[in-house]
Amino acid sequence: MNNGTSAEAPLIELSNGQKQFGLFQALTNINLAINEGEIVTLLGPSGCGKTTLMRIIAGFETLTSGTLKIDGKDVASLPPEKRPVNMVFQRYALFPHLDVFDNVAYGLKVKGVEKEERRRRVQAMLRTVQMESLSHRFIGELSGGQCQRVALARALVNGPRVLLLDEPLAALDLKIRQHMLGEMKRIQLETGATFVYVTHDQDEAMILSDRVVLIDHGQIVQVDRPQDMYFRPRSLFAAKFLGETNLFEGKLTVSGIGQLSLETQDGPFEVVSNDAAVSGNDAAVMSVRPEAMSFRQSNAQLDYAVDAEIADVIFSGSRSFFHLVSLGGQKFRVQVQNMPGAALPVAGDKVHVSWRKDSATVLPLSRISS
Amino acid sequence: MTPSQRTGGILAAPAATYMLLFFVVPAILLFSYSFWISSGFRIVPDFVLTNYISAIRSPLFLRVTYNAIVIGLVTASVTLCLSIPVGYYLTYVARSKIIFYLILVTWFSSYLVRIYAWRTLLGTNGLLNAVLLQLGIVDTPVQAFLFSPFAVAITLTHIYLPFAILMVVSAMSEIKAELIEASRDLGTSALGAFFRVVAPNAAQGLIGAFMLTFILVAGDYVTPQMVGGSSGQTTGLLIADQFRKTGNWPLGAAQAFLMFLVSLVIYALVLALGRLTGLIPARRKTKPAREVA
Numbered sequence: 047m048n049n050g051t052s053a054e055a056p057l058i059e060l061s062n063g064q065k066q067f068g069l070f071q072a073l074t075n076i077n078l079a080i081n082e083g084e085i086v087t088l089l090g091p092s093g094c095g096k097t098t099l100m101r102i103i104a105g106f107e108t109l110t111s112g113t114l115k116i117d118g119k120d121v122a123s124l125p126p127e128k129r130p131v132n133m134v135f136q137r138y139a140l141f142p143h144l145d146v147f148d149n150v151a152y153g154l155k156v157k158g159v160e161k162e163e164r165r166r167r168v169q170a171m172l173r174t175v176q177m178e179s180l181s182h183r184f185i186g187e188l189s190g191g192q193c194q195r196v197a198l199a200r201a202l203v204n205g206p207r208v209l210l211l212d213e214p215l216a217a218l219d220l221k222i223r224q225h226m227l228g229e230m231k232r233i234q235l236e237t238g239a240t241f242v243y244v245t246h247d248q249d250e251a252m253i254l255s256d257r258v259v260l261i262d263h264g265q266i267v268q269v270d271r272p273q274d275m276y277f278r279p280r281s282l283f284a285a286k287f288l289g290e291t292n293l294f295e296g297k298l299t300v301s302g303i304g305q306l307s308l309e310t311q312d313g314p315f316e317v318v319s320n321d322a323a324v325s326g327n328d329a330a331v332m333s334v335r336p337e338a339m340s341f342r343q344s345n346a347q348l349d350y351a352v353d354a355e356i357a358d359v360i361f362s363g364s365r366s367f368f369h370l371v372s373l374g375g376q377k378f379r380v381q382v383q384n385m386p387g388a389a390l391p392v393a394g395d396k397v398h399v400s401w402r403k404d405s406a407t408v409l410p411l412s413r414i415s416s
Numbered sequence: 417m418t419p420s421q422r423t424g425g426i427l428a429a430p431a432a433t434y435m436l437l438f439f440v441v442p443a444i445l446l447f448s449y450s451f452w453i454s455s456g457f458r459i460v461p462d463f464v465l466t467n468y469i470s471a472i473r474s475p476l477f478l479r480v481t482y483n484a485i486v487i488g489l490v491t492a493s494v495t496l497c498l499s500i501p502v503g504y505y506l507t508y509v510a511r512s513k514i515i516f517y518l519i520l521v522t523w524f525s526s527y528l529v530r531i532y533a534w535r536t537l538l539g540t541n542g543l544l545n546a547v548l549l550q551l552g553i554v555d556t557p558v559q560a561f562l563f564s565p566f567a568v569a570i571t572l573t574h575i576y577l578p579f580a581i582l583m584v585v586s587a588m589s590e591i592k593a594e595l596i597e598a599s600r601d602l603g604t605s606a607l608g609a610f611f612r613v614v615a616p617n618a619a620q621g622l623i624g625a626f627m628l629t630f631i632l633v634a635g636d637y638v639t640p641q642m643v644g645g646s647s648g649q650t651t652g653l654l655i656a657d658q659f660r661k662t663g664n665w666p667l668g669a670a671q672a673f674l675m676f677l678v679s680l681v682i683y684a685l686v687l688a689l690g691r692l693t694g695l696i697p698a699r700r701k702t703k704p705a706r707e708v709a
Contacts, residue, residue, distance in 0.1 A: 104601060105600075106597055106600075125600070125605070126597070126600040126601050127600050127601070127602075127603045127604055127605060127608075131601075132601055132602065133597075133598070133601045135594050135597070135598060137592075137594065139592065139594035139595050139597065139598040140598075141595060141598070141599075141613060141617075142617060143613075143616045143617050143697035144697070152599075152602050152612075153602035153603050156602060156603040156604050156608065156612075157603050200598075200602070201601075201602075204602065204603070
């Protein structure tokens with residue numbers, strides 16, 4: 047599960063974590079290790095348990111069973127105020143009766159940090175998040191992006207070992223969101239804190255993370271670097287949740303010794319996958335990203351191919367999106383990088399579409415877990 | 417005037433008119449009465465401070481006003497202290513509304529019935545004395561429970577507690593539970609979060625609950641009559657007598673305005689105390705700087 051390279055013990059270690067709310071099983075069999083200095087994203091659809099998992103780390107919820115260690119110590123009995131973690135709340139939860147400076151100073155004041163030292167640290171942190179000029183504003187007078195910066199500063203000024211971020215960009219509009227993502231990465235580099243970031247947005251997860259923890263129905267589905275999870279999803283859920291993908295559904299049959307063939311509407315694909323998750327007589331899908339497909343002539347050794355008719359073309363500047371229907375009736379999409387003067391097929395054209403065998407992943411259809 | 421302002425004005429007009437006719441106008445009349453004089457059985461327009469002077473020179477007025485202030489402060493303090501944990505529970509802990517509705521249900525019982533209930537509980541043959549006798553804590557029934565300032569305070573606490581709880585709940589429901597979590601996350605205990613985050617943000621409502629209880633208690637003239645005895649009388653009854661019995665409206669009006677003044681002073685003191693202890697946030701320290709967005 048943990049493919050971090052650090053030889054040290056992980057900063058956060060969850061073993062066999064279970065969480066139940068009454069009869070509802072919110073988290074099942076959670077095993078997760080997060081290393082110092084990492085940005086780890088807990089990614090999943092709403093209600094999957096990712097926020098519960100983060101609240102358990104923060105100390106606002108307790109595990110029904112299993113252990114949680116932070117820095118090698120079991121923290122089950124520690125209340126939130128005694129844990130070396132700080133949190134950025136989804137709607138910031140800034141204190142409306144305090145100004146920006148006092149919001150950021152709150153944690154230091156509670157801990158009894160001496161006044162001059164406190165002022166120095168708060169100002170340094172406000173500089174980091176570029177809010178020093180607004181330090182005497184009250185919270186009601188700030189924009190969403192500014193609140194976001196204050197919330198980050200208020201948490202980070204305490205020097206937490208782990209910063210927990212609960213969908214911190216969800217309330218911001220797209221443009222500020224993209225800007226804040228860059229800011230977040232910069233601030234993480236500057237402070238060296240470990241970030242655990244909860245989101246349902248796969249783009250945020252891929253842009254920001256060192257590793258993505260994909261969660262579905264209270265279970266960890268896959269933990270991987272973003273590029274590995276994108277190109278090598280280990281389940282249909284992962285393939286569909288991260289980015290766009292085309293799915294060719296079929297049945298696996300044994301076509302030779304150690305050879306499997308995926309029988310689809312568009313004929314058989316010889317499966318080179320050595321994924322142990324699939325075997326003969328399984329219903330399976332081949333997942334292939336739209337940008338991995340092209341209209342070039344296929345090489346039977348290296349490529350898969352189908353013949354299809356173009357239903358629709360969408361030009362969007364740098365790229366064109368083709369909606370196609372294969373001869374077998376399968377709908378799929380192809381994405382092509384646009385070049386000036388390049389001749390591209392148009393709607394109604396019959397085309398030959400191919401993709402490299404190693405760009406496709408064959409996944410079991412029924413089971414969700416990897 | 418924008419259309420929405422006009423609509424708002426039209427909608428507010430009935431209540432505003434009603435309050436103007438039946439509160440503001442009578443209050444102004446009452447205020448002017450307080451400068452008139454009563455001679456014989458008639459009240460004569462004048463502009464003298466005689467009523468105010470004779471009120472504050474009267475030992476009876478001073479004694480009952482002192483009673484009203486003490487009973488008011490004690491009742492308001494106890495009521496607020498009792499209602500804060502309940503309000504906190506109802507706002508942040510309780511998952512069902514049942515207790516909230518039970519509190520509303522207490523309003524279905526009549527005010528007078530509840531006063532009589534306390535007479536029964538506190539009387540010489542009452543529940544409290546019976547328990548104390550049974551436990552051997554006292555040998556003879558304690559007379560002093562009933563007909564005392566204590567009896568007035570305990571009865572009025574009972575009557576106004578649900579009121580205070582509702583006000584505390586409405587003040588706290590403005591404060592998101594997330595703020596308490598944020599405070600915990602930044603290093604305070606749950607109690608610390610209450611004093612540093614909940615109290616300052618609920619300050620208006622908490623003071624409202626305190627002052628409302630104080631004003632209602634200090635002005636109450638039924639409960640002292642029924643359970644106060646001679647030592648538990650408050651200004652309300654004295655003022656009522658000026659209007660009902662002695663017919664000295666100017667003096668009654670002056671006493672009423674003195675009580676109003678007392679309430680204002682108490683309010684100012686409570687605010688000052690809150691500011692001093694930091695439970696009420698100081699208003700903004702600096703004018704927000706103009707920012708180029």
